[in-house]
Amino acid sequence: MRLPIRYQYMVPLVTVAIVSLAAISAVHAWLTTARTRERVERQLQGVAAVLVDSGFPLTPKVLDQMSELAGAEFVLASDSGEWLSSSLSAEQKIEWPQLAEVADDADEVTLGPMLIVADRPYYYSSLELADRRGGSAPQVLHMLFPQDEFNTAWRAMFLPPLAIGAVAIAAVMLATGLVTARINRVLSRLGREVQRLADGDFSAVEVPKVNDETRDLAVAVNQTATRLAEYEAETRRTEQMRTLAILGSGLAHEMRNAATGCRMAIDLHSEECHASTNAANDGDDSLDMARRQLKLMERRLQKFLRLGKETSGDHPADIDLAELVGELVALVQPSAFHSGIHFDWQSPSVPTIVHADAELLSQAVMNLLLNAVDAAAKRAATTSSSGTVRATLSREGELVALTIADSGDGPPRAISKTLFEPFVSDKPEGVGLGLAVARQVADACGGSLEWTREADETRFTLRLPAVKEVMVHV
Known part of the structure; x- marks a missing residue:
């Protein structure tokens, strides 16, 4: 009852x-x-x-x-x-x-x-x-x-005091009715709001103006709604990662086998044609570049199943980030040149040693570089102007900051707040995993990944803690 x-x-x-x-x-x-x-x-x-x-x-x-x-x-x-x-x-x-x-x-x-x-x-x-x-x-x-x-x-x-007592009882009933009516209204509204939370709507509830326990309850409901929204987003992201890992395991295996076979075919072709092509193609390193790309593809596919798992790194070590970025820029520059993109990279003079897994870190940096080249190329194709990609590496106190800027139009406003979530992309052929992987790698290394839009440039900045032993000698 x-x-x-x-x-x-x-x-x-x-x-x-x-x-x-x-x-x-x-x-x-x-x-x-x-x-x-x-x-x-x-x-x-x-x-x-x-x-x-x-x-x-x-x-x-x-x-x-x-x-x-x-x-x-x-x-x-x-x-x-x-x-x-x-x-x-x-x-x-x-x-x-x-x-x-x-x-x-x-x-x-x-x-x-x-x-x-x-x-x-x-x-x-x-x-x-x-x-x-x-x-x-x-x-x-x-x-x-x-x-x-x-x-x-x-x-x-006798009657006057009795009348005063009756009036007092009526006043108590009225006051109690008014107070309980207000409490009923607040609790009924909070009940509807909690039911709304149960239905999946995590928007904030209106906080009562009177500073009492009902206000505290409304604030607690809002805090619960915020946490539920965060939990839901994290759960959705985890489920997406888990689903991707399950679906991609078979695909990664097949693609790795295909890449390995392709690399072996190129190696055999290179050995058979080495004598005849050595003189004619002196200085042509296209086959070497193809082999390096295929090796890189094999490593990426081997790391693909890490997505959605705790990414602490299998082999963390001290890495010169400038050297790693230089190697990756060398891989990306041919594609940029083919697309008419000017690539600007200057190796810094200060030490840029970080402690991370080289494979994971190179995967994150490569995703950022390829995204920058694609964005600049898309902008250049629509405006008939040359595009630019600029990679800079600097020190910010105890951090090493890698900034990759491009002349593209930047992410659409609709996805600007969810850019680093899985499956968020404005590319017709994209699946929205590159930036999600990069952010996950940055978090695993104790760093951060952010983006800004300044001076007609889209800038992605990867910040990682510098190795303390190196910092002592700076």
């Missing part, structure tokens, strides 16, 4: 308030009754004292006047019960209580038993007086205080 939080808060509070009001009302009713009775008795005692101390006869007129002042009825009777004077009608018949005690002094007058006179209830009390006519027999002054007058006085003392 669903119990709304509004009732979970309101029912206990209102119950406590009602029980407290009932207990207070019971105590107050008892105290009010006692105080009202005490006040009425003092009033009657005052009237009795005036009558006792006065020396004038207690005629019906005098008793009528005292009745108007005291709000009670008086009957003066002889010791035998004969009415001598009264503020009541003489025709009314009253049977006085037989067991009622007659007070001897005005201070002893109290409200006694209930007495019905003409269908009207009265509190009865009596006082013994000396005979004002000179006789020796005592007289009895019977006093009747109306019960409705008593009740009126009682209500005047």
Whole structure:
């Protein structure tokens, strides 16, 4: 059974308030009754004292006047019960209580038993007086205080606090209702937002303006949404890498075999034709370049299955990054020259020793170089102008920075924020793995890979920690 939080808060509070009001009302009713009775008795005692101390006869007129002042009825009777004077009608018949005690002094007058006179209830009390006519027999002054007058006085003392208590309960109910209604609204909205998170929408929720626990809850939901979005992206990337590794394992094996066979065929052809072509092709290193490209292809295919796994490097060692980049530039320059791209590379004079796996690092740098050549060639083909690719290597404190800039148009805005994720590419024939692999290699080496667009150039900067021993001698 669903119990709304509004009732979970309101029912206990209102119950406590009602029980407290009932207990207070019971105590107050008892105290009010006692105080009202005490006040009425003092009033009657005052009237009795005036009558006792006065020396004038207690005629019906005098008793009528005292009745108007005291709000009670008086009957003066002889010791035998004969009415001598009264503020009541003489025709009314009253049977006085037989067991009622007659007070001897005005201070002893109290409200006694209930007495019905003409269908009207009265509190009865009596006082013994000396005979004002000179006789020796005592007289009895019977006093009747109306019960409705008593009740009126009682209500005047009891009802105002009770009304204030009822208003307080109503205020508690209203305040509790307003507070719980707000909490219900916030929790309902957060419930919908959490359900939205469960459905895969990780956008931030609106944070309440009031700085309380509900605001903290909304902030926690936003933090959870951010982490879930990161986890989802990482999971998607991991699954993509895993899928690529599974699908590519067979393809890599076949391509490696084909590349090996092609390289062996070139080696045999080179040995058979060495004598006849040595003189004619003096200085022609195209076959040597083809062999180097095929060897590089074999190594790349062997490393292909590393994608999607922890890339810590099988053989990390101290590598001169300038030498490695120089070798890779030599492989890329023929393709750049064929595409009409001017390739600018100057080996730095400062030490550029880093600690990494040579195969993985060369794979990352080669991807950056090939992307730069493709981008510059594409720009040159559409503008009928020559393109440029510039590779620079420098030191930035404790880091070695390799910057590869090209004159291409740069990545489209649609993929600018996801450029390093797998399968993100604007090339019709591309699969979007080159930059993903490069970023993974940079992270594995403790470095970073970033890109910027400055001065009509697209610049990719690979930063790697320099070897500390080398830094000491710089």
